[in-house]
Amino acid sequence: MKKFNISEVIDSLGVNRFTWHIFFLIGLAMVFDGFDYMIVSYTMPQIAIEWGLTAVQKGSLSSWSLIGLIFGGAIAGIVSDKIGRRKTLIYSIAAYSILTVPIFFVHSFEAFAFFRILTGVGLGACIPVVATTLSEFVPTKRRAVFITFGMAWMIVGWVLAGVVATFLVPRLGWRFCYLLGGIPLLYAVFLYFKMPESIHWLASKGRKEEAVKALQNAEKIATGRCTDWDSAGLIVPTPPKVVGVKALFSKEYRTITAGIWIMYFMGCFIVYGINAWLPSLMLEKGLKLSSAYGLAIAQNCAAIIANCSTGFTSEILGRKKNIVMSFIVAAVAIVIMASVGNNFGAILAANIFLGFAVNYAITAIQPLIVESYRTEFRNTGVAWCHAFGRVGGAAAPIVAGIVIQMKLGYSMSFLFYVIPAIIGTIAALMFVKSETKGKSLDQLAEEQINSSVYNS
Secondary structure (H helix, E strand, O other), X not given: OOOEOHHHHHHHHOOOHHHHHHHHHHHHHHHHXXXXXXXXXXXXXXXXXXXXXXXXXXXXXXXXXXXXXXXXXXXXXXXXXXXXXXXXXXXXXXXXXXXXXXXXXXXXXXXXXXXXXXXXXXXXXXXXXXXXXXXXXXXXXXXXXXXXXXXXXXXXXXXXXXXXXXXXXXXXXXXXXXXXXXXXXXHHHHHHHHXXXXXXXXXXXXXXXXHHHHHHHHHHHHHOOOOXXXXXXXXXXXXXXXXXXXXXXXXXXXXXXXXXXXXXXHHHHHHHHHXXXXXXXXXXXXXXXXXXXXXXHHHHHHHHXXXXXXXXXXXXXXXXXXXXXXXXXXXXHHHHHHHOOOOHHHHHHHHHHHHHHHHHHHHXXXXXXHHOOXXXXXXXXXXXXXXXXXXXXXXXXXHHHHHHHOOOOHHHHHHOOHHHHHHHXXXXXXXXXXXXXXXXXXXXXXXXXXXXXXXX
C-alpha cells in the first residue's frame, strides 16, 4: 500500500485545469465582495449631501460595513473550521447579497448604518475563507501567487464599483448601486452545485475516504485520469493539542499571531482610510466628480497589478523581506501623494503609485497569514487576523475625518498614514521569526508539531 499525503499529490499535478477551475470560481465571489464594499466610497459624497452629514459621519459611512466584517470574520473563521470552507463561502455570499438590497429603500443615516453592519457580517465571512481555500487547493510553489491573485479579484470588484457608480449615479442616483448588490445571490446558488470542499479540511476531520475521492476528482479534471488511491495510505499530520481561537494565543503561535495582527491592522488602516476619502478629497481639491471617480478607479487598477505582482516577489524574496520592503515603499508613496501639487497629471501619477504601493503592502501579508496556522484552525487564524485588521479599517475613515475636520490641510490628510506604515515595518522585523516560502502545508504542519514537542 502506497503512502501519500495531499500536498504531494497536489504538487505533483502542478498548476492545471482544476487549479484554474477553483481560482475562477472563488475569484468571481471576490469580485462581488469587492463591489459590495467599495460602492460606499463612490456613493459617499451624494449620501452626505442628501442627508446633510458632518465630515465624521461621512467618513463613518465606510466604517459601518467594516464593523460587520469584524464580527463576521471572527465568527466565520470558527464556523469554517467546523462545517467546511464550501458551506461558509456560499452562506456568506447569500447573506451579504440579501442584506444589501434594503439599502435602496433607506432614508436615514441610522438605517444605512444598520444594514451596512449586517452586510459586513457576510462580507467578513467571505474574504478569509477565500484565502484559506486557495491555499489548500494550489501547488506549494505557486501558493503565494494564487493567494495574492485571489485578493486581486476583490480589487476588480472595487474597479467595477467605480465604473458602475460613474455611470449610474449621475443618471439614476446612488440608490440603484445598492439594488445591484442582490445579484451575487444567484452566484451563491451556482456555487452550491459547483464548489468542491477543501481536501485538506476533509482529511483533518478524519474523513479520509471523502478526501481521497475529492483528490481523485481533482486529478481527473487536471489530467483526464485518476489514481486508485487507497484511503488507508493517506498520511494526515498528527492533530494539534489545541485548536480554535485558543490555539492562536498558545505558546507556539502567539508571536506570529501578534506580528500578523499588527501588520494587517496597519495595512487595513492605510488602504481603507485612503479609499474611503480619496474621491471626497479630490473633489475638495477642485476636481470634477468624473475626475475624482477616475482617480479612484485608476488607483484600484494599480492595486490589481500590485496584488498580482506581490505573490511572485514573495516567492523570490520570501515572505518577511517582501513585507518589510512593501511597507517602506508604501511610506514613500504616501509622502509623494501628500506633496503633489494641483497639476492633474502629477496627481494621477502619484495616485497610481500610491494605489500600487499600499495594496502591495497589505496583500504581501496574505500568504504568511494562511501559512502560519494548521488546517484544523487555519481559517480561524486567517479570519481573526482579518477581523482585527478591519478594526483598523473601520477606524481609519473616522480618524481621517477628524484630521480633515481639524483643517490641517491637504498634505496632513495623507501624511499621517506614514505612521502605520512605519509600525507595519517594525512588526515584520520583530515578529516574523521563520520563513514559510516553498514549504507545503503538510511540511509546515510537521514543523509546527516538532516545534510544539521541542518547546514542551
